Amino acid sequence: MRVIESLVPRRGLKVLVTAGANGIGLAIATAFHEAGAQVHVGDIDAEAASGLPAGVGFTQADIGDEAQVARLFEEAAGLGGLDVVVNNAGIAGPTAGIDEIDSNAWRQTIDINLNGQYYVAKHAAPALRESEGLLINMASVAGRLGFAFRTPYAASKWGVVGLTKSLACELGPSGVRVNAILPGIVRGPRIEKVIEERAAKRGIDFAEMERENLAKISMRKMVEPTDIAAMALFLAAPGGANISGQALSVCANVETL
Known part of the structure; x- marks a missing residue:
């Protein structure tokens, strides 16, 4: 195989993407679809499913609920197996000092960002062993850097990196690869909300907060x-x-948060 050919996934891959109807997940689902994959998406936002490419399957599911994750995999079984699972679902969580964070908001962040990734990995493992496939866990640069006032998010993403490395050791002998992608500041509505909240916490305007972020x-x-x-x-x-x-x-080298 020529090197240039090795950079393109083979056509016909069977791919499941969680939180695949918006943002990063939608970009990933669309890219695999355009590359000739059979794609099924799970997302809590049923209305957003109308924006998926024609032919992409959809299941409404809250990844923080294991019963709904099980149903997602049951419906994705219509693909006839799985070669790639993209464990993408996550939330930003609260922006506050550690002594101000609501305990329910902390638990919700961990439930979706970390426990949800465990549920997906648990249900994905049998199919990926069968195909000697690939699990991609979505983490964040907040999974390698400290992030003041965003401790629930950072803690969950550091957990995702640990989960990834441990699963790579566990599943590797079965031919399964497990990696984490750590996005940096990704353009879109979600980061705009995060910047807005951090600016409010700091008592500065949005533009100044954005400039500070880019300077890092x-x-x-x-x-x-x-x-x-x-x-x-x-x-x-x-x-x-x-x-x-x-x-x-994949972050343009975020130096600090």
Whole structure:
């Protein structure tokens, strides 16, 4: 196989993407679909499913609820197996000092961002062992850096990196690869809300908070959802066949948060 051919996933891959109807998840689901994969998406937002490409399957599911995750996998079984599972669902969580965070908001962040990834991995493992497939867990640069006033989010994302590395060791002998993608500041409505909340906490305006954020990035720019999708496609391509147990930052080099 020529090197250039190794950069493209083979056609016909069977792919499941959680939180795949919006943002990064939608970019990933669309990219795999355009690459010739059969794609099924789970998302809590049923209305957003109307924006999915024609032919992409959909299940409404809250990833923080294991029963709904089980139903998602039952419906995705219509693909006839799974080669790639993208464990993408997550929430931003609260922005507050540790002594001000509501305990229910803390639990919700952990339930979705970390427990939800466990539920998906648990139900994905049998199918991925069968296909010698790929599990991609979505973490964050907050999974390698401290993040003041965002401790529930950072704690959950550090947990995702630990989950990823442990599963890579556990499932590797069965031919399954497990990696985490760590997006940086990704352009879109979600980061705008985060900047807005941090600006309010700091008592500064949105523009100043955005400038501060960009100043912490070596390349002084946000990344796009399609940048994350491109990494997911590469990991699923022949060229990524020996990449496992890695926490791969796609962030323009975020230096600090």
